[in-house]
């Protein structure tokens with residue numbers, strides 16, 4: 001398999017492989033009074049499992065993102081029910097990727113009548129790109145999982161070098177999650193948003209004000225963020241992904257810059273990312289922004305020179321950012337190639353050359 005094909009597969013693999021592993025593989029982190037994050041605790045790897053957020057109000061609860069399938073959703077519902085007996089009235093799906101939305105049906109069983117809030121384009125994306133990506137993943141993912149298992153058996157990483165302990169833990173987690181996903185995904189029940197947002201929606205629930213906003217295209221063309229202005233909290237969805245940014249095959253790196261600028265302009269004191277720990281400052285998001293700006297300006301210059309994508313991949317230099325995000329970690333360096341540099345450069349090239 002060529003390096004490019006393998007990277008594309010890595011991305012596809014990451015797009016939605018986030019199945020139901022261990023029911024308690026998250027820490028419940030209190031971000032403010034009544035606001036809890038089911039913060040995932042897996043090691044960073046090729047698979048992703050998204051955080052979920054519970055906002056407990058005077059008379060009800062609002063949830064942000066629903067897990068990747070029945071098992072992750074059930075574990076989160078059990079955790080929420082220990083916190084409160086109030087019913088969940090609204091669920092916000094920040095975007096249509098599987099790990100943020102495929103728990104919807106399980107949440108609906110637990111809370112009949114719950115409304116799902118998503119971007120106006122989320123259903124169309126879920127039913128087109130989402131379905132075809134999942135199909136491709138189910139067809140090609142098992143071979144990639146086998147590559148990882150074979151590498152583990154040989155004590156090597158995917159590049160054929162001696163495996164580090166960090167890589168071993170990540171690979172073991174990846175394989176476990178992938179296999180759960182392959183089991184659950186064929187039976188996913190797709191529940192689209194019942195209330196849609198083009199630009200902005202405000203929920204007032206007792207003393208709580210919850211602003212749901214589309215700030216522009218970024219991680220996908222249909223991203224929502226949730227802003228709690230009184231608490232100075234922003235729930236970013238995958239606009240912020242830690243420890244390596246995820247500019248995947250459905251991202252819009254050029255638009256992402258303005259979108260992230262708008263997110264930062266909200267001046268939140270707490271950022272709850274789609275993946276990664278609760279952040280008490282915006283330093284990480286600002287590093288993501290600087291990386292995007294560098295990709296955009298370098299790709300724009302390369303397109304002006306008439307370079308092909310293969311030439312652009314070589315001419316764009318992101319070593320300073322690679323060092324900042326990945327340091328000396330072989331695992332994080334490999335994720336930087338697969339999730340930030342590879343797809344980020346390719347999508348920026350498509351956007352700038354083809355006006356995507």
Ligand SMILES: [Zn+2]
Pocket residue numbers: 095097219238
């Ligand atoms: Zn995503």
